[in-house]
Amino acid sequence: MKVHQIQVGNMQNFTYLVVDEDTSEAIIIDPSWDLIELEMIIKRNDLKIKYVVNTHHHFDHTLGNEAMSDSTNAPIIQHEYSELKHDITVKDGDFIEFGNSKLKVFHTPGHSKDSICLVGDGKIFSGDTLFVGNCGRIDLPGGSAKELYHSLFDVLYSLDDNMVLYSGHNYGPSEVSTIGQEKITNHVMQKRTEQQFVEMMG
Structure with missing residues (x-):
């Protein structure tokens, strides 16, 4: 599974192209801005886009959905709690398959009700659930420190x-990390009680 990590827009978002190298079938994760760069990579590598997948419904992760779905004919996948327009609904434990590759869906609410992480081939695409060095904010509608x-x-x-961590924004000291590294260095991943975590998150 090959990963193209593309930083887009002025909110330091990451859009991902995840490619099954056996078949050149791929998925797009969280298209928002700078779609021309995305389309150039697709064209240059002769990729067949099977799905557009969103880690959650916030506009900075979904802005490019319609355009990319139109240009690639790929259906849009979101968690069942999303209220945005999409074609395919997934829930915790489902698999998203493309070529000979697949990613497992983990429902990880907290930043939003419909937040998911995608896990497979030693990689996790964590959206805004976990960043390198931090986590997503919980003060937006649907956010919950407890969740x-x-x-x-x-x-x-x-x-x-x-497991290599690919998050939704370039907010940390590096563009990628690992779960193990985050357990050591990320303050939100330090063991504490639920109450202590809720208090820390304010």
């Missing part, structure tokens, strides 16, 4: 330490 605590510690904390 984020359980997403981080009941779901992400138990993943393999070597």
Whole structure:
């Protein structure tokens, strides 16, 4: 599975092209701005886009949905709690398959009700659930410190330490990290009680 990580827009968002190298079938994760660059990579590598996938519904992760779906004929996938227009609904435990590759859907609410992480081939696409060095904010509609605590510690904390972290924004000291590295250096991944976490998040 090959990953193209593209920083887009003025909010330091990451859009991803995830490619099954056996078949050149690919998915787009969180298209928003700078779609020309995305289309150039697709064309240059002769990729067949199977799906457009959103980690959650916020506009800075979904702005390019319609345009990319139109230009590639790929249906849009979102979590069942999303209220945005989409073609395919997924829930916790589902798989998104493209070529010979697949990513498992983990429902990880906290930043938003419909937040998901996509996990497979030693990689996690975490959207705004977990950043390098931080996590997504919880003060927007649908945000919950309590839910984020359980997403981080009941779901992400138990993943393999070597899993490579690809997050939704370039907000940290590096563009990628690992789950193990975040357990050591990320203040939100330090073991504490739910109450302590909620208080820390304000």
